[in-house]
Amino acid sequence: MSKAGAKPRGILAYLRSKTVKRTILRDVHNMIQDAKKCFKGGRSDAERAVSVLDEFCEMNNGNVAEFVIDKETNVVQVITFQSARQKRLFAAFPEVVLVDSTHNSNANRYKLFSFAVHDVFGK
Incomplete structure (x- = not known):
């Protein structure tokens, strides 16, 4: 209630x-x-995020997730995750990049993501 x-x-x-x-x-x-x-569960936000990502990785052997936590403040700095299906699609179509950012912006109207794209030359 x-x-x-x-x-x-x-x-x-x-x-x-x-x-x-x-x-x-x-x-x-x-x-x-x-x-x-x-x-x-008496856990911090960072600890709960880690457990959710661990559960995501256990769902499928191809799922991967990485995170960076600031040890002093116990704040998650970076989260990246990719499902097995996303990996398979990227392997099939490496030249296609799709970013959907139609909602979920912060108070300053910034989108809450960043991405990096590497070409065949590693740049």
Whole structure:
């Protein structure tokens, strides 16, 4: 309910109407915090990103992912990933580059990606 935007007092009113337990507002706040910890797993954003990329790589032997994490701030600096299908298509059509950036820009309207293209001469 909290993820859907319900306020703690609204959750409390719902719980009181549906259960016979005597629930106080502090109980609702504690439940919300427990749910957040369970969702996050007590891990940082970088650790969660690493686990998602590890899961992606385990889905298919051809999937690859690389990431660079700043050890001091524990912030992910660069993420690159490529599925087995993308690798196969690039091997078949190396001269084609397609970048879809129709949405997902940041507050300054910059697209949140960068790419490098190498020709047959390695430049």
